[in-house]
Amino acid sequence: MPSFISLALAALPLGHIALADQSPYTGSEFQDKDFGLYPTQTYESSSLEVPVFQVNKAAEDSVDSADRVFISPRGTAVDQIAPMIFNSDDLSLVWSDPSYKTTFGVRVQEFNSSDYITFWRGTVKGAGYGTGSYIMLDHEYNVAYNLTTKNLTVGGDIHEIQLTDNGTALMTAYEPMEYDLTAYDIENGWLADSIFQEVDIATNDLIFSWRASEHIALNASYADPGATGISQDSPYDFFHINSIEKDDSGNYLISARHTHGIYYINGTNGDIVWSLGGKNNDFEDKSDGQATNFAWQHDARWRNTDLTEMTIFDNGAADWVKTENETRGLWLSLNYDDMSVTLKQDYISPEGTLSVSQGSVQVLSNNNVFMGYGSNGAFVEYTNDGEVIWDVQFGIIGNSSVQSYRAYKQNWQGFPTWNPSIAATGNATDNTTVYMSWNGATEIKQWAILASNSSSDLSSADNLWKNVTKTGFETNVTVGTNARYVRAAALNADGEVLGSTGIIDVNDGTVTASDSKVDIGTGDANTTVTSSSSDSDNNAGSSSGSSSNSTSSSSDKDSAAGIIHASSSLALGAAMAVLFFYGL
Structure with a gap:
């Protein structure tokens, strides 16, 4: 009997492949744009679209x-x-x-001994900054905190949300303000003032606020106004703050892209203690200029508690100018006795990547x-x-x-509070493939497949057909011809049920929510198969309650599931499949 995949592929036009989780590319075709500018994949059980x-x-x-x-x-x-x-x-x-x-800036940060996903969301301005708020999601992906700046005419900016050990958040803002720009032959000038604030997370109280215009001269900038500075909607961004960090002494380290400068700020009065790089550099460079010649940089971070080690993402370019040939990660050593700086190590990609904006350096x-x-x-x-x-x-x-x-x-x-998802396809004449996924769930090790042809109430071990090892984001299994109703339960490493899908009628693909809790015990978790199984003599529903020990070998490449998208209509010469492309 022909397999589901062979039948499906025979029915598909050239340029289409069904996959569970597409394995990454490894050849030169990706960079050559053979798969388009942004190859992506989708899934049967989810509407998400993500990069390959x-x-x-x-x-x-x-x-x-x-x-x-x-x-x-x-x-x-x-x-x-x-x-x-x-x-x-x-x-x-x-x-x-x-x-x-x-x-912008999605990552994990700690607050009150708990981890949160933090990021900025809002509206991006064309000049490379924005206004919005900062989201903190708990382990269930609930919004635990929604923070923004205080006492300003704008919301929080895209560049930074940095949590401190003191229960506060550091955030950036770009506020338009009228400013004297006659030095640039601009009457009625407008400045985009770079601001950082420290706000108490629990109370939203303002702890500290600092403005670049009160401490930095405009002529420190390497970015001239050009066509900006003439209105509130197009102010002159002379400073461009993009990172903030607070140390145990209560002082702040900030990075300003347009002045090529790193600044150490007094946490009491806001005065500049010292500057590294740029036109007002206070440090002797003992690495033949390689420690202070960074330009258009991002993400300055302390790397030890005595404040003598620092990392920087040295872009070396902006949209309108190229200062260096390639972007570098820099690890610097500072000596305050003689006010010197040394390049301890640089980090350069094999591709010689030059990033004209954004970027980060993380020490693991x-x-x-x-x-x-x-x-x-x-x-x-x-x-x-x-x-x-x-x-x-x-x-x-x-x-x-x-x-x-x-x-x-x-x-x-x-640990998402929503339920897992399930879907089915019946492209083949004699088999049905079921797909399971649970967006956000990290602890799934197996899927328990419950099936029946006579009942739509699937919640007990009597309906357990087999357990399938989780593979990638979306797992699939071929259930055969004898099961009309199918349900999947996500199991952790101990075989405990974490959550369950609705019940799908594979005849028409409809999914019905079920309030009945799946209770199959934990002992059955040891009988597993590897997705996807297509044994025609091991059909789901044919022998309800008997878990199978059979194994069908499959990799992510030969499992039937999501569809790969790309922005070209070129065919991929894979031995077992062909890709469907669409225009982005």
């Missing part, structure tokens, strides 16, 4: 053990904009929520360095001494149509 990654260098054993990657793809080639989390081991989707739309728990490349859809993990040990793209290098403000590699456990 390009792995330029597979993760080596020395990579950090953090289990998730956090990005927020956006750009002219991205149709479904959303914050996203992926498993770091196979780059399969964990969670995405398009309802948040444009988001094992001291590796993880960099997100901002205007280039890519992230790279390095050893501390600069060796590339994981190199991944989700956009074309050198093409800003796919971007993510920052990228992070962190641990996360998610």
Whole structure:
């Protein structure tokens, strides 16, 4: 009897393939745009659309053990904009929520001994800043806190939401204000003043506020007004703050892109203690200029408690100017005795990536360095001494149509309160394939498949057909011809039920919600098959209550599920399938 996949492929036009979780690309075709500017995939059981990654260098054993990657793809080639989390081991989707739309800086931060997903959402201004609020999601993906700036005419800006150990949040803002710009031959001038604030998370009280215009001269900027500065809608952004950090002494470290400067700010009166880089640099560069020649930079962070180690994402370019040939991650050592700075290590991608905007440098728990490349859809993990040990793209290098403000590699456990999803396809004449997924759930190890041809109430061990090992975001199993009603229950490592889908009628694909709790015990969790199973003599519903020990080998590449999309109509020469492409 022909398999489901062979029948499905025979019925499909050239250029189409059904897959569960598309394995990453590894060849040169991705960067050559053979798959379009932003190859993506969708699923049968979910409406989510997420990138298919390009792995330029597979993760080596020395990579950090953090289990998730956090990005927020956006750009002219991205149709479904959303914050996203992926498993770091196979780059399969964990969670995405398009309802948040444009988001920046999605990551995990700690508040009151609990972890939260934090990010900015709002409206982006054309000049590279925005107004909105900062979201903190708990482990159930509920909005626990929604923060913004205080006593300003604008909301919080895209660039920073940094939580402190004192229960406060640091945030940026860009507020238009009338300002004397006659030095630039502009009458009735307007300035986009860079501001940072510290706000108490629990009470929303303002703790501290600082304005660049009160401490930094306009001539410190490397960005002239050009056509800006003439109105409230088009103010002159001379400073462009993009990161903030507070130390144990109560002082602040900030980065200003347009002055090429890192500033150490007194946390009491706001005075500048010292400046690193730019026109007002206070440090002697003992690395032949390589420690202070950063330009258009982002994400300045302390790397030790005595404030002598710092990392910076050195863009080396802006949209309108190229200062360096490639973007660098910098690890700097500062000496306050002689006010000197030394380049301890730089981090440069094998592709020689030059990011004209955005970007991040994260030091991982094992001291590796993880960099997100901002205007280039890519992230790279390095050893501390600069060796590339994981190199991944989700956009074309050198093409800003796919971007993510920052990228992070962190641990996360998610326990969504919504139910898992289930869907079915009956493309073949004698088999039905069922698909299961649970957006945001991180602890699923298996799916218990309950099936019956005579009853739609599937909640007990009497209806248990078999357990299927979870694979990727969406798992699938072929249930055969004898089961009309199917339900799936998500199991953890102990075989306990975490949640269950509705009941699907595979005859018409309708899913009916069920209030009945699935109770199959934990002892049955040891009888498993690997998705997808297509044994015609092991049909679901044919012997209700008897779990099968049969195994059908399958990889992510040959499981039938989601559809890959790309922005080209070129066929992919894979041995077992062909891709469907559409225009982005």
